[in-house]
Amino acid sequence: DIQMTQSPSTLSASVGDRVTISCRASQNIDTWLAWYQQKPGRAPKLLIQKASILESGVPSRFSGSGSGTEFTLTISSVQPEDFATYSCQQYHVHVTFGQGTKVEMK
Amino acid sequence: QLVESGGGVVQPGESLRLSCAASGFTYSNYAMHWVRQAPGKGLEWVAVVSSGGDSSYHVDSVKGRFTISRDNSRNTVDLQMNSLRVEDTAIYYCVKTDCDSTGCRLMDFWGQGTLVTVSS
Numbered sequence: 332d333i334q335m336t337q338s339p340s341t342l343s344a345s346v347g348d349r350v351t352i353s354c355r356a357s358q359n360i361d362t363w364l365a366w367y368q369q370k371p372g373r374a375p376k377l378l379i380q381k382a383s384i385l386e387s388g389v390p391s392r393f394s395g396s397g398s399g400t401e402f403t404l405t406i407s408s409v410q411p412e413d414f415a416t417y418s419c420q421q422y423h424v425h426v427t428f429g430q431g432t433k434v435e436m437k
Numbered sequence: 438q439l440v441e442s443g444g445g446v447v448q449p450g451e452s453l454r455l456s457c458a459a460s461g462f463t464y465s466n467y468a469m470h471w472v473r474q475a476p477g478k479g480l481e482w483v484a485v486v487s488s489g490g491d492s493s494y495h496v497d498s499v500k501g502r503f504t505i506s507r508d509n510s511r512n513t514v515d516l517q518m519n520s521l522r523v524e525d526t527a528i529y530y531c532v533k534t535d536c537d538s539t540g541c542r543l544m545d546f547w548g549q550g551t552l553v554t555v556s557s
Contacts, residue, residue, distance in 0.1 A: 365543060367480075374439075374530065374547040375480070386545075418480055422542035426470075426482040 333357050333421050337429035343437040344414075350406040352432045354419035359399050363423035366395055366404045369431070370415045378417075379404065409434070439531045444551030447521055451555075455516040457531030457548055465489075465509040468534045468541045471516045473527035474550075483529070486514060488537035499525075521555045528552050 334357040344350050354364065362382035367375040377386050379395040382402055392407045406413055414436055419429040443455040455471070471483040484505035486493040493505050502521075507514040514531060528550040534541035 367544075372549075374549050375544075376547070377543075377545050380543055380545075420480070420544070426542045426544075428480040428482070430479040 333360060333424055333427050335419055335421055335427050335429040337417075337419060337432050339432060340430065341433045341435060343435055344409050345437045346409055346411060348409050348437075350409050350413075350434060352404040352417055352419075352434075354397075354402040354404070354429050356400045356402070356421055360421045360423035362398045363421055364395075364397070364402050365420045365422060366393075367418045367420065368413075368415050369418065375418070406434075439533065439546065439548030441529065441531050441548045441551040444529065444553045446554045446556065448557050449522055449555055451521055452517070452519045453521065453553060455518065455529055455531075455551060455553070457514045459512045459514070459531075459533070462533070462546075464512040466537055468537055468539055469505075469507060469514040470532040470534060470544060471505060471514075472530045472532050472544070472547075473525075473553075474530070475524070475527040478527075480530075481527075484516065485534075485539045485542075487539045492539045494539055518553070521553075523555050523557075526553060526555045 336355045364382045366379040369375040383395045416431045416433045418431045438460045441457045470485045484495040486505045490507045504517045530550045531548040532544040533546040
């Protein structure tokens with residue numbers, strides 16, 4: 332199975348900060364990577380597919396990059412509604428998720 | 438919209454049937470997944486069924502105990518869970534994919550989830 336490792340597990344940020352979350356795959360997944368946002372008690376929401384394609388309606392402050400085994404989710408200027416948990420998912424071979432990164436208010 | 442139901446508290450060894458009602462899209466065109474999240478843990482894929490219901494797959498940890506199925510006449514997808522274990526305790530999410538086969542693994546829309554607690 333392909334393992335997905337996210338870092339950090341928790342990230343403290345202030346409104347306006349630039350935030351970067353990393354996701355590493357245990358083997359090459361090309362760009363078959365998605366990012367999801369999850370708020371407490373809410374359904375996960377797809378933000379980015381194919382490593383860098385922003386879903387319709389997702390603010391442009393979100394961006395994704397990477398290929399192969401190293402990927403990054405960046406929020407250019409964190410807004411109050413962005414405090415949430417972010418998870419990566421590979422869909423190259425079966426499906427596996429990272430353990431999640433909680434972005435909390437500093 | 439995806440609305441799950443059927444969660445609850447059961448003892449180890451017992452059964453539960455989860456159901457998910459879909460609306461707002463052409464349900465029969467898309468494969469559907471169940472994904473779960475144990476307390477304090479990451480997301481874990483559980484099962485997938487093709488758009489026509491003729492093909493399905495389950496994660497190894499639930500094979501032989503859980504069965505995914507769908508009814509395109511009622512726009513529902515179910516997860517029959519037998520021989521439940523403490524480690525099956527989780528929120529179970531019904532998830533839509535972006536295409537029709539079991540190979541469709543991009544999860545583009547999620548339900549709110551239903552909580553299953555297995556405890557003696």
